[in-house]
Amino acid sequence: MSQEKFIEAITQAYTTSLPSICLGAGVYQSEVCGAAKVNLPLRMMNRHGLVTGATGSGKTRTLQLMAEQLSAAGVSVFMPDMKGDLSGMAKEGLVNDKITERAQAIGIHYTPTGFPVELYSLSGKLGAQMRATVTEFGPALLAKILELNETQSGVLNILFKYADDKSLPIVDFKDLKKVLNHLTEGPGAAEIKSDYGKISSATASTILRKIVALEQQGIDQLFGETSFDIEDLFEKVDGRGVISLLNVSDVQHQPAIFSTFLLALLVEIYQRMPEAGDLDKPKLVFFLDEAHLLFKDAPKVFLDQIDQIIRLIRSKGVGVFFCTQVTQDIPASVLAQLGNRVQHVIRAFTPNDAKALRETIKTFPKSAFYDMEQQFTQLGTGQAFITVLNEKGIPTETVVAHLSPPASFMGPLTTEEYNQLLGQSDLYKKYKDPVDPQSAFEILTERMEALQEEAEEQEAAEKKTAKRAEAPARRTTSTRREKSTFEEVMASPVAKQVGREVVRGIFGMLFGSAPRTSRSRRNSIF
Structure with missing residues (x-):
């Protein structure tokens, strides 16, 4: 098949009259065809997507490219920065021979550009502190972090239900431990027996040990006030959407923690955002990097929750893009909802790799221009198989695309630049200092103190009453003895x-x- 027919087919499939982002240009027989632009309509970005590929294949730069163009179109972006090397998006990129050559091959004008960036952190050391209350986090996500079994997860649900019924805000781990102790060894143990069921001391001790273990790892700082306000994700600067970067480079050794926190944030967005209908462009695009960590050893109730959110959140004007190494990392029910796909090179070094490759190919529309199995393993850095939804919601023909270079700096900011960006951030100042509000710990402590005082007062009153009753009793006994003697005399x-x-x-x-x-x-x- 000729190159002309290839260009015609790709142009027809990917040209749109709607606002869109340009991912790159098609590749046919190892030649980049600049006329065959690969566009993704903004209107289809809330149909979600998937970016996959082996380590070093260019996934991070693909995310950077997409985030830049979304920001330029006025769409806010949230994405994790796994290695701390995305902070360079805040300043202009460097022009070199490779960048110039790539831009010319694709047929685009390259203009180095910086974008509005906000830096966040789970530790508070590398950006504005992101926090959530334990109540906001919810029992399902908390059970995953604590690695609880089904029975222990059920007990955690009881704790949350009791706290809701009794208006006990669980803000941090201190509150959670207090409620657990109250329902296990305190007055609450008898209170919940009929309505919720008894909590065994063994189960409570296991949950407590796991909470303490997380505290020792410093995870407890994620929970508390001031809780993160999702409205801060939708800010704009000079008409461009703000790119919110969550730097997790200092907590990489705790991947289950930050991946679950990202999902908790997504749940909060879903619950609080109003229905938006079909928009010309999304309000927010949420990237979930290292997505396989979300689904690893996850219980069914957890997977069901993710599935439901992905199904429904698009009507809130939010698009979600998962990023991982292989397609098989994503459950089939979730994968079926990801309409936009960017697949970087797959390494087929083992039988399992070869099997994964064949299964991945089956998830892409067939192409008349490529030997899919062969082409998948021969993609170069910065190239990817792409299929997206066109403006009518129909999957486009699969194409190998030579991806556009990011306009911002591809690398981290210097320490000085990073600190300067933090110092200029109002959000960094807003979330810097924690707040300890009136919550379950204080409320239950006050109740226990009141009960103790009441018990002491009652005990004192009983002793006083007993002393008053003693004296008449002695006098009555003496009188009875006198009457007995008198009767004997009179007899x-x-x-x-x-x-x-x-x-x-x-x-x-x-x-x-x-x-x-x-x-x-x-x-x-x-």
């Missing part, structure tokens, strides 16, 4: 007369009637 026939006189005499003395007593005695003598 004697001999002493009856004398007894009557004695009694009168006694009563006379008790009432102070001395003259009366004298008279009584005289009468008795006569």
